[in-house]
Amino acid sequence: MSTAPDEVLVRIRGLRFLRGSRVIFDGVDMDIPRGKVTAIMGPSGTGKTTLLKLIGGQLRPDAGTVEVDGQDVHKLSTDALYALRMRMGMLFQSGALLTDLSVFDNVAFPLREHTGLTESMIRKLVLLKLEAVGLRGARELMPAELSGGMARRVALARAVALDPMMIMYDEPFTGQDPISMGVLVKLIRQLNDAARLTSVMVSHDVAEAGSIADHVYILSGGKVVDQGLAADLAQHGSDWTRQFLKGSPDGPVPFHYQARPLVDDLLERTA
Amino acid sequence: MIRVLASLGRAGIGAVGGVGRAGVLLVAMFAGLWELLKRPLLLVEQVYSVGTLTMVIIAVSGLFVGMALGLQGFYILSQFGAEATLGVMVSASLVRELGPVLTALLFAGRAGSALTAEIGLMKATEQLAGLEMMAVNPIRRVLTPRLLAGVIALPLLAALFSALGVLGGWYVGVGLLGVDDGTFWAQMQAKVDWYDDVINGLIKAAVFGFACTWIAVYQGYDCVPTSEGVSRATTRTVVHSALAVLGLNVVLTALMFGN
Ligand SMILES: Nc1ncnc2c1ncn2[C@@H]1O[C@H](COP(=O)(O)OP(=O)(O)O)[C@@H](O)[C@H]1O
Numbered sequence: 043m044s045t046a047p048d049e050v051l052v053r054i055r056g057l058r059f060l061r062g063s064r065v066i067f068d069g070v071d072m073d074i075p076r077g078k079v080t081a082i083m084g085p086s087g088t089g090k091t092t093l094l095k096l097i098g099g100q101l102r103p104d105a106g107t108v109e110v111d112g113q114d115v116h117k118l119s120t121d122a123l124y125a126l127r128m129r130m131g132m133l134f135q136s137g138a139l140l141t142d143l144s145v146f147d148n149v150a151f152p153l154r155e156h157t158g159l160t161e162s163m164i165r166k167l168v169l170l171k172l173e174a175v176g177l178r179g180a181r182e183l184m185p186a187e188l189s190g191g192m193a194r195r196v197a198l199a200r201a202v203a204l205d206p207m208m209i210m211y212d213e214p215f216t217g218q219d220p221i222s223m224g225v226l227v228k229l230i231r232q233l234n235d236a237a238r239l240t241s242v243m244v245s246h247d248v249a250e251a252g253s254i255a256d257h258v259y260i261l262s263g264g265k266v267v268d269q270g271l272a273a274d275l276a277q278h279g280s281d282w283t284r285q286f287l288k289g290s291p292d293g294p295v296p297f298h299y300q301a302r303p304l305v306d307d308l309l310e311r312t313a
Numbered sequence: 314m315i316r317v318l319a320s321l322g323r324a325g326i327g328a329v330g331g332v333g334r335a336g337v338l339l340v341a342m343f344a345g346l347w348e349l350l351k352r353p354l355l356l357v358e359q360v361y362s363v364g365t366l367t368m369v370i371i372a373v374s375g376l377f378v379g380m381a382l383g384l385q386g387f388y389i390l391s392q393f394g395a396e397a398t399l400g401v402m403v404s405a406s407l408v409r410e411l412g413p414v415l416t417a418l419l420f421a422g423r424a425g426s427a428l429t430a431e432i433g434l435m436k437a438t439e440q441l442a443g444l445e446m447m448a449v450n451p452i453r454r455v456l457t458p459r460l461l462a463g464v465i466a467l468p469l470l471a472a473l474f475s476a477l478g479v480l481g482g483w484y485v486g487v488g489l490l491g492v493d494d495g496t497f498w499a500q501m502q503a504k505v506d507w508y509d510d511v512i513n514g515l516i517k518a519a520v521f522g523f524a525c526t527w528i529a530v531y532q533g534y535d536c537v538p539t540s541e542g543v544s545r546a547t548t549r550t551v552v553h554s555a556l557a558v559l560g561l562n563v564v565l566t567a568l569m570f571g572n
């Protein structure tokens with residue numbers, strides 16, 4: 043990569059992480075450029091969500107470092123980590139809205155917790171954020187009354203409420219119908235460019251993620267197997283990468299979980 | 314044999330680990346008390362929510378228990394011609410023992426289990442993780458106010474239970490069985506001590522409130538974040554709370570009324 047050091051917002055070096063005795067990451071290096079949309083792709087279960095939690099300081103690596111804006115996330119004091127998190131938005135897969143608060147109060151929540159703004163200021167900010175995701179009219183609804191796509195957009199409004207420097211999206215496209223998918227793709231791009239955010243998106247939705255990403259990392263088996271500009275990878279990536287991006291079942295990526303031959307399983311007598 | 318020992322050992326290690334994690338959580342919750350002082354509204358909200366959940370069931374139960382006490386007391390005391398002391402018997406047993414203990418048991422079943430389910434679901438739906446990523450400490454923001462609310466609410470509820478229990482006993486004794494009204498109250502006033510009986514009973518209730526709420530929030534916070542995990546945690550809250558209350562009650566009774 044040709045980015046200058048200060049162009050890198052998130053720098054990951056030699057990251058190693060285990061769940062029990064299972065190795066999830068083994069020596070991952072990444073540079074996430076400032077102001078760009080970076081997509082991190084990989085098959086389900088490779089640890090994409092885990093990676094976001096490591097960046098956000100919710101999990102500790104077994105080895106290696108994660109630096110965000112020059113600060114080593116896992117060496118920070120609790121107060122400093124919380125201060126850093128105010129500048130990082132995260133969009134959870136489920137939205138993670140607070141179920142006992144209305145849409146309005148959910149978006150207002152971080153503002154009320156962290157700023158001394160008056161209620162009338164907060165009201166204006168919340169309405170602006172909701173307008174940006176097209177849900178100003180839904181502000182009185184409770185989370186249980188929202189569709190999955192709407193919930194995710196509310197969560198997005200909440201994630202940008204404090205005007206963070208970066209935002210992390212966990213599988214923003216799964217379970218979305220084509221229309222809300224299109225809306226989300228646009229929104230993510232718009233937010234990134236208008237608010238000069240840095241966006242990190244993990245996804246197994248190759249087409250959508252690839253269509254808005256500037257830079258792509260591909261994870262598999264605990265390692266970065268390929269990286270580069272989104273457009274280049276589909277053309278010049280490794281066999282593995284091209285198979286993954288095209289979604290073909292044949293090739294070096296196995297579709298089946300490791301098992302003994304089917305015949306053996308079928309012929310086995312139950313004792 | 315080895316297997317039995319091994320599983321016993323594993324259960325033992327699990328229990329010790331659980332107590333350890335509950336202790337760590339308690340320290341973390343205490344760290345949030347200072348912030349809570351600056352935002353008393355969070356506490357008021359929780360006391361209100363616990364109160365609305367439990368007030369009716371506790372009032373009704375208090376009344377019924379008091380009436381049963383009145384009946385039993387009358388039959389026993391009248392054998393010795395001592396039915397004039399019915400008021401003392403009913404009120405002393407309520408404020409010292411039955412009020413705090415039964416209130417705590419009802420509280421665990423109604424409010425404690427609801428608390429565990431609420432926090433467990435917040436964990437399962439990533440709301441707690443979401444709070445963390447919004448730079449809000451979920452232990453201090455969600456758990457601390459609920460713990461303190463339990464400690465405050467239980468003595469109030471126990472007082473309500475005892476008050477209605479006395480009324481129930483009075484109705485049965487004086488209203489139905491013909492004990493003299495004046496003696497009923499006069500004996501009660503003379504023999505039930507404000508400090509020894511009432512205050513000690515309220516202290517008991519506060520201790521039970523602390524134990525039950527601590528168990529409830531710990532079970533919710535520590536649960537396996539699936540629907541099955543939440544339902545198991547809810548059951549554990551009720552069972553562990555009941556055992557804790559009954560066990561603590563023996564210890565507290567021995568300490569307070571032992572001499
Ligand atoms: N809380 C957890 N405890 C144990 N294992 C977990 C936990 N969360 C995730 N895992 C495991 O870690 C691996 C990576 O999970 P995850 O990061 O959610 O994958 P992805 O988001 O790429 O689908 C999975 O194999 C999963 O089974």
Ligand SMILES: [Mg+2]
Pocket residue numbers: 090091092135212213
């Ligand atoms: Mg995931």
